[in-house]
Amino acid sequence: MVGKVLTGNGITRCEKATYALVGGDELSDAERDQLLQLCRQRLDAFREQRGEEVFAHRSHHRTPFSGSIKYRVLTRARGRCECCGAHEHQRALEVDHVVPKNHDGSDDLSNLQDLCFRCNAGKREAGCVF
Ligand SMILES: [Zn+2]
Numbered sequence: 001m002v003g004k005v006l007t008g009n010g011i012t013r014c015e016k017a018t019y020a021l022v023g024g025d026e027l028s029d030a031e032r033d034q035l036l037q038l039c040r041q042r043l044d045a046f047r048e049q050r051g052e053e054v055f056a057h058r059s060h061h062r063t064p065f066s067g068s069i070k071y072r073v074l075t076r077a078r079g080r081c082e083c084c085g086a087h088e089h090q091r092a093l094e095v096d097h098v099v100p101k102n103h104d105g106s107d108d109l110s111n112l113q114d115l116c117f118r119c120n121a122g123k124r125e126a127g128c129v130f
Helices: 002-008 029-050 052-058 067-076 117-126
Strands: 012-015 018-021 093-097 112-116
Touching: 002 012, 002 018, 029 067, 067 093, 067 112, 093 117, 112 117
Parallel strands: none
Antiparallel strands: 012 018, 093 112
């Protein structure tokens, strides 16, 4: 729904079921980080107003990846979960370590993957669930 509203107002465009910010390709990493920071502030205000249950499925997310890292991982994964293939518009995607940090996994792009919240939660318990 959000994608349709933003596209209808000329803020995003939709190509092949993927939404992109109009002019987003021209943003620098710093501008992209600034924009993501502004979005997070609005989401925090929304969360404050509506309560935590709105984002309960993301409550375990605690790794502070920068916006540009998230963007690179998401772009590389073509907006899909790298485990089950769910599209970002089907399920919220999260950047995750292939080798966990507590097993000396690095923050390098080669050790990061895009997982939907279901696969990420399942992975913690029993490896890839799909
Ligand atoms: Zn998945």
